[in-house]
Amino acid sequence: MGAVLVNPGDSVVAQGQNTVFYPHFRRDLHAEMVVMNAFEERHPEVDSMRGYTLLCSIEPCPMVC
Numbered sequence: 709m710g711a712v713l714v715n716p717g718d719s720v721v722a723q724g725q726n727t728v729f730y731p732h733f734r735r736d737l738h739a740e741m742v743v744m745n746a747f748e749e750r751h752p753e754v755d756s757m758r759g760y761t762l763l764c765s766i767e768p769c770p771m772v773c
């Protein structure tokens with residue numbers, strides 16, 4: 709599974725894939741969480757996700773919603 713985060717200007721600002729089983733088991737590393745973690749690390753100045761869109765290759769994990 710993969711996911712991307714799109715900003716209000718329709719640019720992809722983060723992308724990721726499911727790493728639950730690689731390199732070792734981490735049940736919290738669904739693609740959506742990988743994307744959000746990467747975005748938060750690179751953009752700590754963003755204080756609101758209003759206007760951002762998270763796109764997933766399958767139904768999003770309930771942990772993110």
